[in-house]
Amino acid sequence: MISFLIKRLLWTAATMWVVFTATFFLMRAVPGGPFDGERKLDPEIKRNIEARYGTNDDLDVQYFRELGRAVRGDLGPSYKLADFTVNEIIAQGFPISASLGTLALCFALGLGIPTGILAAVWRGRGLDYGPMTVATIGMALPEFFVAPLAVILFVFLWPLFPAAGWGSWDQLILPSVCLGLPFAAYIARLTRTGMLEVLSQDYIRTAYAKGLTPTDVVLRHAVKGALLPVVSFLGPATAGILTGSLIEESIFAIPGLGIHFVQSAQQRDYTLAMGLVLLYFLLLSVMNLVVDLLYKLLDPRVKIDS
Amino acid sequence: MPAAVRKFLPWLFPAALVGAAAWALSIGTLPPAEFTFCNATEIKSVDPHRINGQPEGRIVEALFEPLLRRHPETLQPIPGMAERWEVSQDLKTYTFHIRRDALWSDDTPLTAEDFYYSFRRFLLPATGGEYTTLFFAVKNSEKYTKRLLKEGDPVEVELPKPARSVDGIRGEILTGKLLKIEGKEPEADEQGASSDDRRVFVVEIDGRSRRFTTSSDVSGAELCQTVLFDFREVGVRLVDRHTLQLVLENPTPYFLDVVSFYPLAPVQRACVERHGYPNWTKPENIVSNGAYRLQFRRIRDRIRLVKSDTYWNRANVKLNTIDALAAENITTMLNLYLTGKADWVTDLPPSVKPELRRTRPKEYDPTPQLSVYFYRVNVTRKPLDDVRVRRALSMALNRKEIIEAGPRAGEVPALSLVPEGIAGYTPANGDAENIAEAKRLLAEAGYAEGRGFPRIEILYNSHDVHRAIAEVIQSQWKRHLGITVGLVNQEWGVFNSTTRKLEYDVSRAGWIGDYNDPTTFLDLLISNNENNQTGWKDAKYDELMTAASREIDPAKRFQLLHDAEQRLVEQLPVIPMYHYVSKEMVRTYVKGLYSNIREEHPLWAVSIDPEEKARVFAAEGLR
Numbered sequence: 001m002i003s004f005l006i007k008r009l010l011w012t013a014a015t016m017w018v019v020f021t022a023t024f025f026l027m028r029a030v031p032g033g034p035f036d037g038e039r040k041l042d043p044e045i046k047r048n049i050e051a052r053y054g055t056n057d058d059l060d061v062q063y064f065r066e067l068g069r070a071v072r073g074d075l076g077p078s079y080k081l082a083d084f085t086v087n088e089i090i091a092q093g094f095p096i097s098a099s100l101g102t103l104a105l106c107f108a109l110g111l112g113i114p115t116g117i118l119a120a121v122w123r124g125r126g127l128d129y130g131p132m133t134v135a136t137i138g139m140a141l142p143e144f145f146v147a148p149l150a151v152i153l154f155v156f157l158w159p160l161f162p163a164a165g166w167g168s169w170d171q172l173i174l175p176s177v178c179l180g181l182p183f184a185a186y187i188a189r190l191t192r193t194g195m196l197e198v199l200s201q202d203y204i205r206t207a208y209a210k211g212l213t214p215t216d217v218v219l220r221h222a223v224k225g226a227l228l229p230v231v232s233f234l235g236p237a238t239a240g241i242l243t244g245s246l247i248e249e250s251i252f253a254i255p256g257l258g259i260h261f262v263q264s265a266q267q268r269d270y271t272l273a274m275g276l277v278l279l280y281f282l283l284l285s286v287m288n289l290v291v292d293l294l295y296k297l298l299d300p301r302v303k304i305d306s
Numbered sequence: 307m308p309a310a311v312r313k314f315l316p317w318l319f320p321a322a323l324v325g326a327a328a329w330a331l332s333i334g335t336l337p338p339a340e341f342t343f344c345n346a347t348e349i350k351s352v353d354p355h356r357i358n359g360q361p362e363g364r365i366v367e368a369l370f371e372p373l374l375r376r377h378p379e380t381l382q383p384i385p386g387m388a389e390r391w392e393v394s395q396d397l398k399t400y401t402f403h404i405r406r407d408a409l410w411s412d413d414t415p416l417t418a419e420d421f422y423y424s425f426r427r428f429l430l431p432a433t434g435g436e437y438t439t440l441f442f443a444v445k446n447s448e449k450y451t452k453r454l455l456k457e458g459d460p461v462e463v464e465l466p467k468p469a470r471s472v473d474g475i476r477g478e479i480l481t482g483k484l485l486k487i488e489g490k491e492p493e494a495d496e497q498g499a500s501s502d503d504r505r506v507f508v509v510e511i512d513g514r515s516r517r518f519t520t521s522s523d524v525s526g527a528e529l530c531q532t533v534l535f536d537f538r539e540v541g542v543r544l545v546d547r548h549t550l551q552l553v554l555e556n557p558t559p560y561f562l563d564v565v566s567f568y569p570l571a572p573v574q575r576a577c578v579e580r581h582g583y584p585n586w587t588k589p590e591n592i593v594s595n596g597a598y599r600l601q602f603r604r605i606r607d608r609i610r611l612v613k614s615d616t617y618w619n620r621a622n623v624k625l626n627t628i629d630a631l632a633a634e635n636i637t638t639m640l641n642l643y644l645t646g647k648a649d650w651v652t653d654l655p656p657s658v659k660p661e662l663r664r665t666r667p668k669e670y671d672p673t674p675q676l677s678v679y680f681y682r683v684n685v686t687r688k689p690l691d692d693v694r695v696r697r698a699l700s701m702a703l704n705r706k707e708i709i710e711a712g713p714r715a716g717e718v719p720a721l722s723l724v725p726e727g728i729a730g731y732t733p734a735n736g737d738a739e740n741i742a743e744a745k746r747l748l749a750e751a752g753y754a755e756g757r758g759f760p761r762i763e764i765l766y767n768s769h770d771v772h773r774a775i776a777e778v779i780q781s782q783w784k785r786h787l788g789i790t791v792g793l794v795n796q797e798w799g800v801f802n803s804t805t806r807k808l809e810y811d812v813s814r815a816g817w818i819g820d821y822n823d824p825t826t827f828l829d830l831l832i833s834n835n836e837n838n839q840t841g842w843k844d845a846k847y848d849e850l851m852t853a854a855s856r857e858i859d860p861a862k863r864f865q866l867l868h869d870a871e872q873r874l875v876e877q878l879p880v881i882p883m884y885h886y887v888s889k890e891m892v893r894t895y896v897k898g899l900y901s902n903i904r905e906e907h908p909l910w911a912v913s914i915d916p917e918e919k920a921r922v923f924a925a926e927g928l929r
Contacts, residue, residue: 032799049434102326255607
């Protein structure tokens with residue numbers, strides 16, 4: 001177990017270094033730079049600005065300087081939000097994106113898993129087709145359609161919730177539900193598939209043979225096995241959802257990290273983009289590790305040391 | 307053991323739910339500010355010397371006050387930190403008298419020395435000011451900022467800074483005469499990166515010749531931070547504690563406009579040098595001199611401003627708190643406005659503009675702006691190097707149709723680069739739509755009915771409105787001239803770089819006037835201007851522009867500028883499309899926010915009429 005964790009840690013470090021290097025050079029290979037606005041700066045003035053940020057040093061000098069800084073956990077100053085460091089931007093934005101993401105995930109799990117179980121148990125009947133049709137549609141509808149629709153319905157036609165913002169309980173509901181819906185749909189389908197497979201296994205027949213009630217069989221024996229595909233989906237999904245959603249954050253004016261992801265790339269904010277990519281990969285690695293550990297807990301047949 | 311963990315698992319989800327909700331709620335809600343507006347983006351900085359955008363300007367103008375302010379309705383310069391000023395006979399020396407009761411927000415007096423320090427900091431190359439070009443009307447300031455040095459010049463040498471000093475502290479400064487520069491100026495490559503400056507500056511200081519270099523690789527010279535033109539020779543003069551003089555290179559009729567512009571606001575030396583950049587801009591450290599103070603900044607959420615109790619004119623500042631929201635989504639901005647959470651929005655979705663004009667005429671009333679939407683033409687490429695082709699392209703356009711398809715807010719068709727609205731100036735008169743003449747010119751250039759005309763491309767940055775406009779132009783040129791035009795869209799950063807390198811045929815552009823004078827537009831097309839980006843170099847145009855910059859008589863000067871613009875619209879290195887109209891919408895209960903030609907609204911003038919607000923909220927069922 002310990003050697004497994006150490007091995008994973010080393011792999012994570014190596015992956016992060018590869019990601020850092022690829023991001024560093026790819027970003028600088030794209031035409032345009034952080035100081036190319038519509039209003040072109042006088043070359044001498046531009047040189048002054050670049051000297052401030054050290055972007056006129058040779059690329060290898062920049063690379064090792066930034067790598068050294070990143071290893072120490074300092075992501076440097078942001079180019080576009082010049083009053084802040086990348087660490088400050090992440091410290092302010094990540095808790096907001098992460099809390100929105102967690103609420104959305106809880107909603108998705110709370111709706112998706114029971115729906116999937118019910119659909120599998122009542123396979124081939126109305127309670128299967130109805131929710132599964134809704135789930136298929138839910139997965140197909142893009143966020144930029146669902147969120148504005150929700151605003152029209154629940155902000156203007158039936159004014160239950162505020163149009164935008166983050167911080168009070170009524171501001172949490174619409175964005176969390178809109179962000180969670182497609183995940184709920186996907187989880188419902190995964191749960192149903194997993195459940196159907198488990199229900200046909202020998203040990204379930206044995207459980208019935210022992211005389212257990214259907215409720216006991218489903219909840220105590222089948223669900224654990226049926227959740228394995230959901231758990232492996234949750235790893236990368238959690239990393240994605242915690243680092244923010246561009247569309248929900250933009251439509252509901254939530255000051256999370258999602259918008260930074262897109263804008264830092266568009267505006268060539270090299271340091272901010274790098275910080276976000278590293279954060280995402282770190283989360284992804286951690287989540288995949290958690291998934292592997294959960295597998296062991298849910299399914300005794302899995303051995304992680306091997 | 308795993309069994310216990312397994313039992314615990316189902317409880318993980320409700321725990322996460324409660325935890326996340328508590329976490330989200332812990333940010334807490336704030337009591338709303340008295341006045342809330344959508345600033346449309348998270349601003350780059352609150353340091354007045356380092357910014358150049360309109361959203362930044364709105365905040366910085368509230369925090370810092372230059373020598374002069376602008377009248378909220380006419381935008382004419384009015385007294386600010388300077389209570390009065392005089393201009394010399396030759397229109398080259400401006401003397402400003404700073405008010406005795408001027409205070410910083412830490413209650414210390416603000417004097418002429420603060421402005422002297424601030425102008426120097428603004429111009430200092432290391433500050434990286436983006437708007438310094440505006441200050442170049444002041445004598446020798448360009449030499450200082452751009453490090454233009456020649457032998458015999460008075461110079462200042464900044465010695466290395468003390469170790470671990472904050473960004474804002476300068477090293478010891480020596481002054482002397484530049485005797486010689488050894489070595490070559492470094493060449494900047496395409497990316498703007500420059501190789502090391504390995505020059506050696508030989509400077510005579512106190513009768514002794516000393517050698518300085520900024521490169522640690524060069525031996526046989528003292529290491530220094532930088533060598534600049536001597537600031538004492540720049541036209542900024544400290545007369546006494548309350549009097550400051552600015553001496554200009556040429557008479558500059560719009561100079562007071564420049565003086566009232568936010569990059570010329572002062573910052574406090576003690577604050578900057580104690581905390582350094584960017585820490586001095588933090589709400590807990592910042593010292594400012596404007597009508598408002600910075601209470602807090604939440605990234606991508608809002609900036610909260612509170613009324614300053616040290617501001618000289620505080621008796622006339624009506625609002626106690628102001629929120630500037632950073633929301634960027636224009637539909638969200640509109641939603642906030644319609645639900646009563648924002649009182650002023652600075653932009654609107656184009657699709658709803660026609661309806662808003664009909665349903666809310668008092669709140670949304672677009673008026674012409676000091677700005678222009680135009681196409682750059684790359685005159686270094688065939689067949690666009692032929693002026694007849696450029697004129698044919700312009701004459702084949704129906705600008706009304708372009709506006710109806712694109713921005714749709716009653717924009718004004720443009721046949722000149724400079725819009726109406728600058729008192730005393732008559733914009734040039736370009737060729738209006740004339741399809742027969744356009745066809746004739748194209749035939750004369752050798753492309754009758756478009757035969758043999760190579761395929762050209764319109765380049766624009768990815769945006770719905772730009773695409774809609776480009777599509778209409780594409781079809782108009784096809785229909786009227788029989789030429790085939792392709793459309794290329796590029797993401798903003800790439801687009802700017804492509805345009806700059808002249809790797810386009812026709813490229814979309816917009817320009818917003820910085821000050822109330824035709825030169826804010828016409829300077830663009832001077833041969834060596836960085837923003838020319840068309841490859842057009844015209845000796846006659848440059849000559850007229852130079853003559854205008856030396857002319858003292860305002861009427862004659864405007865005539866010269868008009869002639870230059872006439873030359874421009876006949877040569878058409880740029881094809882004007884339309885002049886923008888204002889994009890903002892504001893509630894009727896907001897007072898002191900007048901429509902003007904730059905959508906500039908000093909926040910010290912804004913107030914709320916509570917009775918009107920109660921009436922509007924009741925009528926619309928808002929809380």
